[in-house]
Amino acid sequence: MTTPLRFAALSCSLALALSLPAAGETASGASAPVVIERAPEPANPDLERQVAELRAENQRLQSELAAATRAKAQGESSLQETAQELAALRAKLARSSTELQQSQARLNEASAHQAAQESEKKRADDAGAQATALQAQLEQLRKEKAEVDARLAAAEAEKAQLQKAVEERNQLAAEIEKLRQQPAAASPELTAKLAETETKLEAALRSFTQLQTENDQLKSAGLSQSAVAAEVEELRRKNAELETRLASAPPPPPDLAQQLAETEDKLNTVLRSYSLLERDSDLAKAEAARGAEEARTAAAKAAAESAAQISALFDELRQTQAQSAALAAENAQLKTRIAVLGPPPGSTLASPARPGATPPPATTPAPAPAAAQPRTHVVVAGDNLAKLSRTYYGTANRWDEILNANRDVIQNENVLPIGATLRIP
Numbered sequence: 001m002t003t004p005l006r007f008a009a010l011s012c013s014l015a016l017a018l019s020l021p022a023a024g025e026t027a028s029g030a031s032a033p034v035v036i037e038r039a040p041e042p043a044n045p046d047l048e049r050q051v052a053e054l055r056a057e058n059q060r061l062q063s064e065l066a067a068a069t070r071a072k073a074q075g076e077s078s079l080q081e082t083a084q085e086l087a088a089l090r091a092k093l094a095r096s097s098t099e100l101q102q103s104q105a106r107l108n109e110a111s112a113h114q115a116a117q118e119s120e121k122k123r124a125d126d127a128g129a130q131a132t133a134l135q136a137q138l139e140q141l142r143k144e145k146a147e148v149d150a151r152l153a154a155a156e157a158e159k160a161q162l163q164k165a166v167e168e169r170n171q172l173a174a175e176i177e178k179l180r181q182q183p184a185a186a187s188p189e190l191t192a193k194l195a196e197t198e199t200k201l202e203a204a205l206r207s208f209t210q211l212q213t214e215n216d217q218l219k220s221a222g223l224s225q226s227a228v229a230a231e232v233e234e235l236r237r238k239n240a241e242l243e244t245r246l247a248s249a250p251p252p253p254p255d256l257a258q259q260l261a262e263t264e265d266k267l268n269t270v271l272r273s274y275s276l277l278e279r280d281s282d283l284a285k286a287e288a289a290r291g292a293e294e295a296r297t298a299a300a301k302a303a304a305e306s307a308a309q310i311s312a313l314f315d316e317l318r319q320t321q322a323q324s325a326a327l328a329a330e331n332a333q334l335k336t337r338i339a340v341l342g343p344p345p346g347s348t349l350a351s352p353a354r355p356g357a358t359p360p361p362a363t364t365p366a367p368a369p370a371a372a373q374p375r376t377h378v379v380v381a382g383d384n385l386a387k388l389s390r391t392y393y394g395t396a397n398r399w400d401e402i403l404n405a406n407r408d409v410i411q412n413e414n415v416l417p418i419g420a421t422l423r424i425p
Contacts, residue, residue, distance in 0.1 A: 103259055106245075110267045113242060117273050120235055124281040128288075135291050141298045144381055145305065150419045151378070199376055236278075239271070375424035379416045392424050401425055 377388060385399035392402075403413055405425045410416065 100259075103263060107263045107266070109242065110263060113238070114266075114273070116235065116238070117277055120281070121273075121277045124277060124284050128284045130288060137295055140381075141295065141302055145298070145302045147381070147418045149305075151309070154419070199378060242267075377422045377424055379418050379420045379422060381418055383416050383418075385413060385416070388422070388424070 375392070377383075377392075385402055386396040388402055389399040390396045402422065402424060403410060406422045409420050409422060416422075
């Protein structure tokens, strides 16, 4: 405010100084008739000095005004540059926010991928457990194969007994008197042997059915291993897609470099975990495939052996039935011959009746009925006393009767010896 006031004062002084000569001229014009010559008035040094100062001040003010105008132009230019820089900073901030969101999305994807890796590791552990279970099933199949071998040995022994029965049949021809008194003495024995053979055949059929079921389970386990392999391939594809996305992603801004570095470290950790998991999965798949193949081979071999054993038992059954039919035919022929030849001298047997004659009533006592043959059961895998009681009696509460009837065979009521023959009272 000092400079404008000073400028106004100087302007007033300058106007006053300029008006003084004009006033002198007016005064001289009025007194024209009187000519008085005066000496020229001396110049006013103060006014000249003030005029010089005012002129200098005016120039200085003009210089300051020009400087202020230039400063204003520069300020406007600087303001425009500042506005442009502000707009650039806002755009940069928007890009940084977008990149931050993208980095967060990649971080979320990496976390999801890590969770998927953990899930895949769990699946691999499950596959290992399945392989262990398959190994246990393989051991069980081997045990059952040993049991089938034992039953086959028992069938061989039974075959020897049947051959012995054939030899006994040859001796029956020489014992005509015994056949008269006990015409069907050999028939109950053959019937009992036939029933025992049928019981063993039924046990072999149950074992074959169980082996077939276990074989189907092993096939299902093989399908589950195929599903695990498909899931591993899917994880590999997703990993390749993630690597492609990371390679094509734009470079991060400086303020997000640390966060992206941490994200890349986490991703590298996940990839390392995935590599280890993939290796473990490959090992588990190879082990499971090897175990499944061994189990399938053992199951097929056991099934073939069981089928061969069943076929042999069927052959023995047919032979036994044929022998029984042959014995019955021979007994009928012997009875016919005895009836045709008539009783020997002094015999109390009645003579054969002529055709058309009414035979007298027989006076010989009726033969005593044959004693009922006890039931037997050959123990197979999965049998227990309650199951046998339910099968033969229709209830699971009579298992103690079977236990009491087989104390010499059953040592532990909770574990039945496989292949043992139990009496069913």
